[in-house]
Amino acid sequence: MTKNYVHATENPLTPAHEDYLKAIYLLAADGEPVSNSALAQHMGFAAASATNMVKKLAELHLVTHEPYRGVELTDMGRQVALEVLRHHRLIELFLHETLDMSWDRVHEEADKLEHVISEAMEDAMAAVLGNPTIDPHGDPIPSKEGHIDKTPGxxxxxxxxxxxxxxxxxxxxxxxxxxxxxxxxxxxxxxxxxxxxxxxxxxxxxxxxxxxxxxxxxxxxxxxxxxxxxxxx
Amino acid sequence: MTKNYVHATENPLTPAHEDYLKAIYLLAADGEPVSNSALAQHMGFAAASATNMVKKLAELHLVTHEPYRGVELTDMGRQVALEVLRHHRLIELFLHETLDMSWDRVHEEADKLEHVISEAMEDAMAAVLGNPTIDPHGDPIPSKEGHIDKTPGxxxxxxxxxxxxxxxxxxxxxxxxxxxxxxxxxxxxxxxxxxxxxxxxxxxxxxxxxxxxxxxxxxxxxxxxxxxxxxxx
DNA sequence: CATAATTTTTAGTCATGGCTAAAAATTGTA
DNA sequence: TACAATTTTTAGCCATGACTAAAAATTATG
Structure with missing residues (x-):
C-alpha cells in the first residue's frame, strides 16, 4: 500500500528556485508567458541557465513550460512566489521602520533575507508592523493567504x-x-x-x-x- | 609594479566557511587546537568533509593546520569568527527585543541570518539596541573591533x-x-x-x-x- | 518559399561542499 | 617493539547551479 504523495509538497526549494519564481511572477504582470530571454536577463544569468532552472521548476510543478513559448507559474508556483514577495516586502518595511534604514538600502538587504527567515519571524514582523499592506516603496505586500492588492493609479x-x-x-x-x-x-x-x-x-x-x-x-x-x-x- | 595584496582580504567566504570558523572558535575555548573529529561532529558532517574545508581555510590563511594535530585560527580567522559571532548574538538579541521572539527560537533563526546581513544592518541593530554586550542567553557579544568579554562566574x-x-x-x-x-x-x-x-x-x-x-x-x-x-x- | 537572424535548447565544463570507502598515520596496548 | 584500534587523510562520487559553445527551432525578410 503505497502512500499517496501527490500533495506531499515538502519544500526542497533553494534560494535559486525562489528567485526564479519571484522573477517570473514579476515579469508576468501582464499575464503573458515569460520568455526565456526576459527571465535570464532579469536574473542576470546566461539564457542556458534559465532554461536549466525552468526545466527543474516544471518538474516540481511550479511552472508550466511550453518550449519556445514561455514559462507560466502554476497556482503552486504563484503561491511560492507570493510568499517570497511577502517576505521581501515585509522585510523592507521592517528594516525601514525598526532599524531606520533608508528606502534605498532595504531592497538589497531584503533580497538576501527573504530566503532565510522562518514562518515565525514572518508572523512576528507582520504583527509588530500591524499587518501592513504596502512597503516603503508603495509596493503591495501579499497577505499570508497569497492575496495581493492591485495598486491603483x-x-x-x-x-x-x-x-x-x-x-x-x-x-x-x-x-x-x-x-x-x-x-x-x-x-x-x-x-x-x-x-x-x-x-x-x-x-x-x-x-x-x-x-x-x-x-x-x-x-x-x-x-x-x-x-x-x-x-x- | 605589482600591488601588494597581502591585506586585500576581499571576502569570498561562503556561509560554509563562516560556520566552520565559528565552530573552530567555539571549540577552541581552551586555546587548544581543535581536532578534526571534534570539528566534524560539531558541524554534523563526516570527518572527510571537515578535512576538506580545513584545507581550504588553511589556504586562505584563516587557520593553521598541522596534520594529525588539529586546527587553530589565525588572527584573521579569529577576526572573521568573531564577526560572525557578533552577527549571531546581535541578531538573537534583536529578534528577542524587537520581535518578542522567545529565547528558544532565536538561535536557529540567527544561524541563518548571521551569514546574510550587511554591515549597515549590523550597525543599525547595534545602535537600536544601545551597543549591547550580552545576548538573551547571557553570551557575550563581540565588539565591532573583535573584543569579547570573558564571562565571569x-x-x-x-x-x-x-x-x-x-x-x-x-x-x-x-x-x-x-x-x-x-x-x-x-x-x-x-x-x-x-x-x-x-x-x-x-x-x-x-x-x-x-x-x-x-x-x-x-x-x-x-x-x-x-x-x-x-x-x- | 527559402534563407537569414534570433531565440531556445542541448551538451558538456567547472567550483562548491557534501558524501563513502579505503589508505595512511597516529596512538594505545600487549 | 609489534600489532591493534583509532583518527585523519586521500580518492573519487554526486547534486547544485552557474558557464560557454554549438545545435535546433522559431521568426523575420528578401
Missing part, C-alpha cells in the same frame, strides 16, 4: 496637469535613483502637482511641497500616482 | 550552598531545554539560591523566586552563575 507621465496628485508607488529599486527621489521628497503618500510636460518625452515640471522640480521623463515613468479627490467635509 | 554545579547567586549565562541552545528553563524562570539575571546538592551527580534543589525546583545535574551544568555580593548601601 497611473504613471506620472500620463497624469493630468495642474491637479493635485498623490504619489503612491515608486517602481525603481535602484539605490541611486531612490536616493535622488528621496532628496526631492518624492516618497509614497507625498502630494505632487504636475505643472508642465515638455514635448518629445522631455522632462516634467513638478511641484513638491511648494518646490518646483524638473524630473526626467524616464524618472517620471517610475512614479505611480493617483488624483487626490477633494477632501470631503 | 562558574557553573551552578559547583556553586556554594545557601548563598544568593545570580544566573548570568545559559550555555545550552537546545530549544526544548531553553523552554524548560524558561518555565522555571531561569533567565539570565535571575537570582537563585542553591539549597541542596544530591550526591553522585544527582539533582540540585534550587530556589527561584521563592519557588523550590529540582534540577538535573546535566541541566545545572548548563547554567553559569556568580555569587551576588551584598548590595552596598
Amino acid at each position: 497611473f504613471l506620472l507621465t500620463s497624469a493630468p496637469i495642474g491637479e493635485t496628485l498623490r504619489l503612491i508607488r515608486v517602481l525603481t529599486q535602484d539605490p541611486d535613483r531612490l536616493c535622488y527621489l528621496g532628496s526631492l521628497g518624492l516618497y509614497p503618500d507625498t502630494p505632487v502637482i504636475l505643472r508642465e510636460r515638455a514635448p518629445f518625452n522631455g522632462p516634467l515640471l513638478l511641484e513638491v511641497q511648494g518646490q518646483p522640480h524638473a524630473l526626467a521623463f524616464e524618472m517620471a515613468e517610475q512614479l505611480q500616482v493617483v488624483v487626490t479627490e477633494p477632501t470631503p467635509a | 562558574f557553573l551552578l554545579t559547583s556553586a556554594p550552598i545557601g548563598e544568593t547567586l545570580r544566573l548570568i549565562r545559559v550555555l545550552t541552545q537546545d530549544p526544548d531545554r531553553l523552554c524548560y528553563l524558561g518555565s522555571l524562570g531561569l533567565y539570565p539575571d535571575t537570582p537563585v539560591i542553591l539549597r541542596e546538592r544530591a550526591p553522585f551527580n544527582g539533582p540540585l534543589l534550587l530556589e527561584v523566586q521563592g519557588q523550590p525546583h529540582a534540577l538535573a545535574f546535566e541541566m545545572a551544568e548548563q547554567l553559569q552563575v556568580v555569587v551576588t555580593e551584598p548590595t552596598p548601601a
Whole structure:
C-alpha cells in the first residue's frame, strides 16, 4: 500500500528556485508567458541557465513550460512566489521602520533575507508592523493567504496637469535613483502637482511641497500616482 | 609594479566557511587546537568533509593546520569568527527585543541570518539596541573591533550552598531545554539560591523566586552563575 | 518559399561542499 | 617493539547551479 504523495509538497526549494519564481511572477504582470530571454536577463544569468532552472521548476510543478513559448507559474508556483514577495516586502518595511534604514538600502538587504527567515519571524514582523499592506516603496505586500492588492493609479507621465496628485508607488529599486527621489521628497503618500510636460518625452515640471522640480521623463515613468479627490467635509 | 595584496582580504567566504570558523572558535575555548573529529561532529558532517574545508581555510590563511594535530585560527580567522559571532548574538538579541521572539527560537533563526546581513544592518541593530554586550542567553557579544568579554562566574554545579547567586549565562541552545528553563524562570539575571546538592551527580534543589525546583545535574551544568555580593548601601 | 537572424535548447565544463570507502598515520596496548 | 584500534587523510562520487559553445527551432525578410 503505497502512500499517496501527490500533495506531499515538502519544500526542497533553494534560494535559486525562489528567485526564479519571484522573477517570473514579476515579469508576468501582464499575464503573458515569460520568455526565456526576459527571465535570464532579469536574473542576470546566461539564457542556458534559465532554461536549466525552468526545466527543474516544471518538474516540481511550479511552472508550466511550453518550449519556445514561455514559462507560466502554476497556482503552486504563484503561491511560492507570493510568499517570497511577502517576505521581501515585509522585510523592507521592517528594516525601514525598526532599524531606520533608508528606502534605498532595504531592497538589497531584503533580497538576501527573504530566503532565510522562518514562518515565525514572518508572523512576528507582520504583527509588530500591524499587518501592513504596502512597503516603503508603495509596493503591495501579499497577505499570508497569497492575496495581493492591485495598486491603483497611473504613471506620472500620463497624469493630468495642474491637479493635485498623490504619489503612491515608486517602481525603481535602484539605490541611486531612490536616493535622488528621496532628496526631492518624492516618497509614497507625498502630494505632487504636475505643472508642465515638455514635448518629445522631455522632462516634467513638478511641484513638491511648494518646490518646483524638473524630473526626467524616464524618472517620471517610475512614479505611480493617483488624483487626490477633494477632501470631503 | 605589482600591488601588494597581502591585506586585500576581499571576502569570498561562503556561509560554509563562516560556520566552520565559528565552530573552530567555539571549540577552541581552551586555546587548544581543535581536532578534526571534534570539528566534524560539531558541524554534523563526516570527518572527510571537515578535512576538506580545513584545507581550504588553511589556504586562505584563516587557520593553521598541522596534520594529525588539529586546527587553530589565525588572527584573521579569529577576526572573521568573531564577526560572525557578533552577527549571531546581535541578531538573537534583536529578534528577542524587537520581535518578542522567545529565547528558544532565536538561535536557529540567527544561524541563518548571521551569514546574510550587511554591515549597515549590523550597525543599525547595534545602535537600536544601545551597543549591547550580552545576548538573551547571557553570551557575550563581540565588539565591532573583535573584543569579547570573558564571562565571569562558574557553573551552578559547583556553586556554594545557601548563598544568593545570580544566573548570568545559559550555555545550552537546545530549544526544548531553553523552554524548560524558561518555565522555571531561569533567565539570565535571575537570582537563585542553591539549597541542596544530591550526591553522585544527582539533582540540585534550587530556589527561584521563592519557588523550590529540582534540577538535573546535566541541566545545572548548563547554567553559569556568580555569587551576588551584598548590595552596598 | 527559402534563407537569414534570433531565440531556445542541448551538451558538456567547472567550483562548491557534501558524501563513502579505503589508505595512511597516529596512538594505545600487549 | 609489534600489532591493534583509532583518527585523519586521500580518492573519487554526486547534486547544485552557474558557464560557454554549438545545435535546433522559431521568426523575420528578401
